[in-house]
Amino acid sequence: MVENNIYLTWSDEHRRWWEPGRHGxxxxIADSGRYKEAQALEICTKAMFGRRGDHPLPEMTVPLKRVTFAVEG
Incomplete structure (x- = not known):
């Protein structure tokens, strides 16, 4: 069973998932970090500084339950 309040963080800049502990x-997906909602939002908020409005969001949170659903079908 997937926990409801667990998030992954996608980096559009690096085209990769954030690893555990915000290191790399x-x-x-199996190697990505699992973050509580507040942690994931903090990562994304910090990435917003210096962002140009005509570019996609540099980082985004994704609920783990959504990722699991997409992978499992």
Whole structure:
């Protein structure tokens, strides 16, 4: 069962998932970090500084339950 309040963080800049402990980036979801909602939002908020309005969001949170659903079908 997937916990409801767990999030992954996607980096559009690096085209990878944030790794555990905010250390680097992972290609595979299985290797990505699991963050509480506040932690994931903090990562994304910090990435917003210096962002140009005509570019996509540099980082975004994704609920783990959504990722699991997409992978499992």
């Amino acid at each position: 980036y992972a290609k595979r």
